[in-house]
Amino acid sequence: MELLVVPLLLALTGCGLSLDNGLMRTPPMGWLAWERFRCNTDCNTDPKNCISERLFMDMADRLTEDGWKELGYQYVNIDDCWAAKKRDSEGRLVADPHRFPSGIKALAQYVHSKGLKLGIYGDLGTFTCGGYPGTTLDLIDFDARTFASWGVDMLKLDGCYSNSSEKAVGYPLMSRALNATGRPIAFSCSWPAYEGGLPPQVNYTLLGEICNLWRNYDDINDSWESVRGIINWYSAHQEVLQPAAGPGRWNDPDMLIVGDFGLSYEQSKSQMALWAILAAPLFMSNDLRTISRKASSILRNKVLIRINQDPLGEEGRMLLKGRNNIEVWMRNLSSSSFALAFFSQRTDQPYHYRTSLIQLNITAPEVFSAQDVYTGRVLQNLEVDTEFTVTINPSGVVMLYVYPTKRLEQNPDAGLLLL
Ligand SMILES: *[C@@H]1O[C@H](CO)[C@@H](O)[C@H](O)[C@H]1NC(C)=O
Ligand SMILES: *[C@@H]1O[C@H](CO)[C@@H](O)[C@H](O)[C@H]1NC(C)=O
Numbered sequence: 001m002e003l004l005v006v007p008l009l010l011a012l013t014g015c016g017l018s019l020d021n022g023l024m025r026t027p028p029m030g031w032l033a034w035e036r037f038r039c040n041t042d043c044n045t046d047p048k049n050c051i052s053e054r055l056f057m058d059m060a061d062r063l064t065e066d067g068w069k070e071l072g073y074q075y076v077n078i079d080d081c082w083a084a085k086k087r088d089s090e091g092r093l094v095a096d097p098h099r100f101p102s103g104i105k106a107l108a109q110y111v112h113s114k115g116l117k118l119g120i121y122g123d124l125g126t127f128t129c130g131g132y133p134g135t136t137l138d139l140i141d142f143d144a145r146t147f148a149s150w151g152v153d154m155l156k157l158d159g160c161y162s163n164s165s166e167k168a169v170g171y172p173l174m175s176r177a178l179n180a181t182g183r184p185i186a187f188s189c190s191w192p193a194y195e196g197g198l199p200p201q202v203n204y205t206l207l208g209e210i211c212n213l214w215r216n217y218d219d220i221n222d223s224w225e226s227v228r229g230i231i232n233w234y235s236a237h238q239e240v241l242q243p244a245a246g247p248g249r250w251n252d253p254d255m256l257i258v259g260d261f262g263l264s265y266e267q268s269k270s271q272m273a274l275w276a277i278l279a280a281p282l283f284m285s286n287d288l289r290t291i292s293r294k295a296s297s298i299l300r301n302k303v304l305i306r307i308n309q310d311p312l313g314e315e316g317r318m319l320l321k322g323r324n325n326i327e328v329w330m331r332n333l334s335s336s337s338f339a340l341a342f343f344s345q346r347t348d349q350p351y352h353y354r355t356s357l358i359q360l361n362i363t364a365p366e367v368f369s370a371q372d373v374y375t376g377r378v379l380q381n382l383e384v385d386t387e388f389t390v391t392i393n394p395s396g397v398v399m400l401y402v403y404p405t406k407r408l409e410q411n412p413d414a415g416l417l418l419l
């Protein structure tokens, strides 16, 4: 009983309302084209990788046939450059007829037939960032109805080619327009990223009421520098960002690039771990047709996914950063559990970090077990004053899933080095 009471109370007293479409009570998971495939429209020379219905059908096939769907990855999301350069004779957005000969409605049917959901991309403004037709204020209702008529499940609304006043009107209008279609369509807002991501320009209470997720910061690129930049921006502004998130309303640090070209194995583990701590949407932007087993094992890590998808929906944050360039991150989870990530921004060699929960200001009456989410090793009988050592590789992470348990009589692992 006790385990049920705590989250319920938190839910009742939790700050902020969230968009009332019932969607994304835990962070969304799926696949999104942009980071890996960008605006590649050259289907003549690059038919396998151009933005076309073939690409999205291929990814839908991989998500279902390779077991990603069962792990929770259920969205197949289109980004920019899907549309024809002109609206049709009735003013409707249409897909490029050469690259999407069957149209978006047929693609949605295909994706739904696999038990997946389809996301589409639009832009509040005269053009999309890639120069395709945008949605000006007068077309918001019309375009929302078009997306709903196609059976789309999610809309990412970018913000190129509109000014701040138009955005302040347009994003709430689109939220209402999507609701008015009667079709549950999750709403991803790029708005805050265009306004610097911080108050007073950005009102996170309002965002939580009108969007299911929002991009706060720059687009991710295929490099460690870019992932680090995002992580550092999130820790620098966590006082604002952490309380903004909750069930139905998520900060979006952008796509997972695990499986692409820019990250080492250690860095890939770090991105996945930090994204789990941040309660971030898990949209992979990679090629699921050719992804390596190693990269795929990181993205398929069930303990990490469970942490990311924790029903409490509380975002985590950085607890401390030492002069040794080791950062300790924590996320509260349901059932008195929590996740700890020891993240190295060092560039020399593996670092032995010795600590205890009490040294991290974590107090609790319980006895815990701590499972290293990547090695699977479990440290038993962890009490707040038990000292333990983790060894963190340069730009790597050690992530622990810590849960209360009964004390074990045998205590083989006390003071163990988690290697
Ligand atoms: C529209 O909003 C109302 C309440 O604001 C909510 O009850 C309803 O489920 C929403 N419908 C959709 C399709 O989002
Ligand atoms: C934004 O654009 C609208 C119309 O395009 C214009 O009327 C308005 O003055 C602009 N506002 C700002 C702050 O530039």
Ligand SMILES: *[C@@H]1O[C@H](CO)[C@@H](O)[C@H](O)[C@H]1NC(C)=O
Binding pocket: 203, 204, 205, 206, 209
């Ligand atoms: C932010 O938005 C909320 C909800 O719409 C509103 O009540 C509040 O007054 C806004 N805050 C500011 C500083 O404008």
Ligand SMILES: *[C@@H]1O[C@H](CO)[C@@H](O)[C@H](O)[C@H]1NC(C)=O
Binding pocket: 218, 219, 220, 221, 225, 226, 227, 229, 230
């Ligand atoms: C990604 O690259 C673009 C273009 O160079 C840059 O503006 C942006 O800041 C980069 N993103 C990050 C997170 O570093």
Ligand SMILES: *[C@@H]1O[C@H](CO)[C@@H](O)[C@H](O)[C@H]1NC(C)=O
Binding pocket: 315, 316, 317, 330, 331, 332
């Ligand atoms: C976890 O929850 C406790 C109690 O609400 C709170 O004091 C603490 O700051 C939270 N920790 C993190 C990392 O958010």
